[in-house]
Amino acid sequence: MKQLIKIGKNHKWIFFLGIGFTILLSVSRSFIPKSIEYVFDTLLGEDVPNLPVCAIDLVYADDFKTHLAGVAIGLALFSLLRAAFMVVNSVAKAHFSENIARDLRNKMYSHLQNLSYTYHNNADTGDLIQRSTTDIDTIRMFFQNHVFNIFWIAGLAVSVIYQMVKIDLFLTIISLIVLPVTVGISIFYFKKIEKIFTEVEESESRLTTTVQENLNGVRVVKAFSNEQYEIDKFVEKNNEYKEKSLRMYYKMANYWSTSDLITFTQYCLTLVIGSYYAINGNISTGQLIAFIMFVQIIVWPIRNLGRIVAEYSKTTVSIARLNTIFDVEDEYVDNGTDKRKIDGKIEFKNVTFKFDDSSENLLDNLSLTINPGETIALIGKTGSGKSTLIKLLIRLLDYQSGSIEIDGVPIAQYNKKYLRSNIGVILQEPFLYSKTVQENIGIT
Ligand SMILES: Nc1ncnc2c1ncn2[C@@H]1O[C@H](COP(=O)(O)OP(=O)(O)OP(=O)(O)O)[C@@H](O)[C@H]1O
Ligand SMILES: [Mg+2]
Known part of the structure; x- marks a missing residue:
């Protein structure tokens, strides 16, 4: 009321x-x-x-x-x-x-x-x-x-x-x-x-x-x-x-x-x-x-x-x-403020993640470093957590322990919208708006 x-x-x-x-x-x-x-x-x-x-x-x-x-x-x-x-x-x-x-x-x-x-x-x-x-x-x-x-x-x-x-x-x-x-x-x-x-x-x-x-x-x-x-x-x-x-x-x-x-x-x-x-x-x-x-x-x-x-x-x-x-x-509500220029060094340090409704960790102590300019392919069997890794990177999901850093700064410190606007993602499940092809491609 x-x-x-x-x-x-x-x-x-x-x-x-x-x-x-x-x-x-x-x-x-x-x-x-x-x-x-x-x-x-x-x-x-x-x-x-x-x-x-x-x-x-x-x-x-x-x-x-x-x-x-x-x-x-x-x-x-x-x-x-x-x-x-x-x-x-x-x-x-x-x-x-x-x-x-x-x-x-x-x-x-x-x-x-x-x-x-x-x-x-x-x-x-x-x-x-x-x-x-x-x-x-x-x-x-x-x-x-x-x-x-x-x-x-x-x-x-x-x-x-x-x-x-x-x-x-x-x-x-x-x-x-x-x-x-x-x-x-x-x-x-x-x-x-x-x-x-x-x-x-x-x-x-x-x-x-x-x-x-x-x-x-x-x-x-x-x-x-x-x-x-x-x-x-x-x-x-x-x-x-x-x-x-x-x-x-x-x-x-x-x-x-x-x-x-x-x-x-x-x-x-x-x-x-x-x-x-x-x-x-x-x-x-x-x-x-x-x-x-x-x-x-x-x-x-x-x-x-x-x-x-x-x-x-x-x-x-x-x-x-x-x-x-x-x-x-x-x-x-949970948002960072950092909007510094991003070069693109991505580091996963001992990242552990599990979904709320699951009892086992999907990612367990995962570490990996990707340098700016590098091209990396992640390969793994279905359900192994590849897409989840990307969702963690753009903070659609939040990990339980470890840290993910971009240019040495934990991603939680970045402003969420700024972080996402700096990362291009092509999603696994395509979704088209009821608009023209041009407009669909133009979505930023
Ligand atoms: N919202 C959710 N809640 C609980 N479990 C989920 C959720 N989303 C995904 N999972 C589970 O997490 C696991 C990893 O999913 P993910 O999509 O990251 O796999 P993937 O490696 O990308 O697989 P694929 O090769 O099929 O794309 C799967 O077992 C999936 O069932
Ligand atoms: Mg996937």
Whole structure:
């Protein structure tokens, strides 16, 4: 979260703009039922001044029809203003979240560039891709919608409940009594959905890895005519992904129907008791209509509250998944500073090296000297460590004991990038970028 706040700080003005307009929109939402209430009460002759007097004065006309037309035009202008606010609000939200996502992607990509050879050797590429795309997108969505939704709900709750209480306190309590249940159910369901969602995401990551490995190793697949095996493997992973996604949608269907049932029971209750109130003259017809509208306005976002909670924990999972990468120190933490001119005398002095996951030394007390200008060929059976020797020389790998020196200076003292830019390496496994031949050759 600290990281995100740091990134978010660079875009704080657009954030506050978004929040400001969100609150403006949510509070102004409660004015619409008020005007409807006014229209109905005026129509039915139940003359209750339920709009601010200044607003009534503005549209007042002696003639009844002209008066109502004034209200209608007022309402239309008001809606137009809200539409303009909505545009600003959406643009601010999109800018804020897209900026955060872009910064995160850039940060992740640069970080990946600087991670060590050993890290990349052991990392699951599909998973890294998944984290740099889907996880960042989850974070983006959270910032685009749910962060602002919290303010939206808060603004609505305060303004709508205030208006409802102004009509009738008891009726307000009756209409909102089921809300805690709705919130509870919403949180309960979305927690469950979120768990399945993580599974869906993991399953998607396995699918990506399968495709990626298959495309990378397509020569092996062809050479061993393993196509059918690869297809079967993919179909299995693809089915698993579909099953997991379906489970998620089933749970969602359960949630929306249960929550719908509760919400409509709620409406019925409000309608019955409200009508009773209206018949008895405790409230006007317009007020009853406004009241029903208020309940409708407030219930929808509340049903989504669980979603925000779930999205929040989903986002924290995504942030944690990104952090496991950000927490890996980049290889330049351990870097020398020397940038002296290199003549090219290479010395290996009693170098011992073993891979972390192996119990035996691959190179054991190896010593050798190569003078500038000399041409040397290393010959050895496969797996004897020839390529490893070169990886040690350019510090893709670090040895355990002994020392490797260039012009009498241990290679650890050289600046890594400087050292590597002074050594030309043609790798055993060729790799071509999707660029022109010229560009591929031109890579320095
Ligand atoms: N990342 C790694 N982790 C563990 N062991 C590894 C790793 N990379 C290579 N090895 C092992 O280290 C040994 C030496 O590998 P290296 O690539 O240096 O051999 P080589 O002499 O270049 O072989 P070749 O003639 O086939 O190119 C091999 O047994 C290989 O399996
Ligand atoms: Mg080799």
